[in-house]
Amino acid sequence: MKDFEADDCIQAFRQLYNDGANTKTRMLRKLNTEAKDHIDETIVEESFDTLKRKLKKYIFLTRLFSSDLKLSEVLSFYEYEETDGIFATMHKTKGTGIDDVLVVCDEYGWVSEYDFLSCFTGQKPQSKREVQSRKLLYVACSRTKSNLAFVRLVSCDEELKYLKIVFGDNEEIVFP
Structure with missing residues (x-):
């Protein structure tokens, strides 16, 4: 971890990535418009995926061993992964029925593959x-x-209007 923090190139990559240049194309575009010390287009072109993996590993390990993560959350995740918990991800369910279903409709991590707003x-x-x-x-x-x-984080009134048409009566929880 100390090697990661001391590497100026990785830190420059991290800054760009956190500033919204989280794809190779965006990062190269940003590098073309802004001069950055410690990182150039060649490094990004050749090593973007490797640097991204290193950054994600660093973030994961930093959060895992921080005081932000409670042991109870780790144990809950472990229980879920071992399918001893009350929730399960179902695959190959064609023709089967499930009594109680919780659908969390969120593209996080799948933005390039899914667009659930378009469904409504x-x-x-x-x-x-x-x-x-x-x-x-x-x-x-x-x-x-x-x-x-059905759970969906709604970002605009128009989306909420569509959801109400599809699902009718629902409970809306507003966060400040």
Whole structure:
């Protein structure tokens, strides 16, 4: 970890990445418009994936061993992973029914593959990504026998309007 913190190139990469240049294209574009010490286009072009992996590992280890992460959260995650908990990720559920289903509809980590907002606009899907999003959402919701709970973090009033049309009565929780 000390090697990571002492490496000026990695720190310059980290700063760019945290400033929104989190893809190779964005980073190269930002480097073309701003002069950065300790990192150049060649390094990014050749080592972006490696540097990104190192950065993610560093962030993971830093958070894992920080006081921010409670042992109870680690144990809950371990219980979930071992499927001893009350939640499970279901695969190959065709033709089966599940009594209680919780669908957390969030593209985090899958933004390039899914666009769930497009599922609620009432418009015909325009891209493969939108079609795939609808298929996944259909499978997630249609396996419910008794109780379906659908969770979505909403970023605009228009999206909330669409969700109310699709789901009707719902409970809205507003964060400050």
